[in-house]
Amino acid sequence: MKLLEVEGLTKRFGGVVALKGVSFSIREGEIVGLIGPNGAGKTTLARVILKLLSPDSGRILFEDEDITHLKPWEVVKRGICGTFQIPKPIKALPIISSVMAAALSKYGFKGSKIEEVERKALKALELVGLSYFARAYPFMLTYADLKRLEIARALATEPKLLILDEPFAGLTLTEIQELSEAIKALCRGSSRRMSIIVIEHKLSELMRIVDRVIVLNFGEVIADGKPEEVVKDKRVIEAYLGGEEV
Template identity: 50%
Template sequence: MSFLQVKGLTKRFGGITAVNDVSFSVRRNEIVGLIGPNGAGKSTLVQMLMRAQNPDSGKIYFHGEDITRLNNWQAVHRGIAGSFQCTRPFRRLPVIANVMVPCTVRRTGKKEVKTSTQIQAIEIMKKVGIPHLAKTLAAKLSQGDLKRLEIARALATCPDLMILDEPFGGLNPGEIEMLSQLIKDLRAGGCSDSPLDSGGLSMIIIEHKLSELMKIVDRVVVLCFGEIIAEGTPAEVTQNEKVIEAYIGKEGI
């Protein structure tokens, strides 16, 4: 059974239909890439999934529950966490406090292990590879570290589904390499306190750096002018005529 199911989602901004009747689903432990040209509606779509924006019509089901009318933080408590395209750290707090915020409010897992939020935060920072920055103010981080902090904070909510909006944006090749590895590790490891039985994590990743993205995703959804024009494995999608014309270009990736 797919645990995220989107049915006929539509969002209009005035006369512009940003997302038009989009339906797709994500299975447990699956990494889905969401690609498409600028203005295709990718960010609007994931913001609706994160419940930061309300759709005009359509339904979102998560774990079989209709979450279309929940608000942002309630969706987080159900297990959907997201990172922002432009990183939004708590600037005047040190990194460890940034990660502690979601730890203090997160839903408790099945195992009910009562560890202090500080220890939880340190564990997550280790996973993401920023424990040495614990006491640095978030305002002083480099772009690469900010991206990792963003992921750490999303991970600290103990999600079942993580949505990453352009995680590779503004990173150098070395950092991209590290982050791809991290994403692969997370898919396997996930959050240990998760109420789900499997430790694994599903992800939706929006990204323009296709060559890197294709290495880590299982399936790709291509969005163009608010509609899904193709869906399939990375190999299928890169061969697709429509996708080449609308987004990738003749030279390929």
């Protein structure tokens, strides 16, 4: 079943056309890689879907509902949540509290039982392998664990669609491999059929965990298919890799 459908999204920043008629869909339970050169429009696309930016034209459908004009918190309530390139932890709060704050951003304080919110937060920390640090503070975490914390905060909102913007940036190869496994387990292991969009430049690791890859170049989708097909696509090789094969 289609979870997200994006139709003809266009976004301009002054003279720069960051997205030009972008269309694609995401099915339930799939992990999709979103790749493309610097400035291709990947982060802009994530921000438009998360409603942190409004598109100039086009439509976004989520579970058949038109969400194009919703506010960011309304999108979180529908079940879409994302993380960004640079972790921004709440330094003054223990880790469990900042994850609980994220859960509350979806469910609100009214009517939320604090034990239930804490249970959700602990579950989110467990999913990213950070349970041990629940009572620690962000300064005690490595950069890789801060990135896991960002994912835990997103997971605490119990998303149906999770969008990760460069989760591997700044990590060592071992850390990337560990995080890849954790991301894969989020879709494969859960009873809920979560879908994930992963924006990445680290292609070799990304290709191991995705079911499908969408390639953006100068704001346009130039390929959408299985990883093994996309890496052989001539337009992708030319645009993304300057003629070098992946």
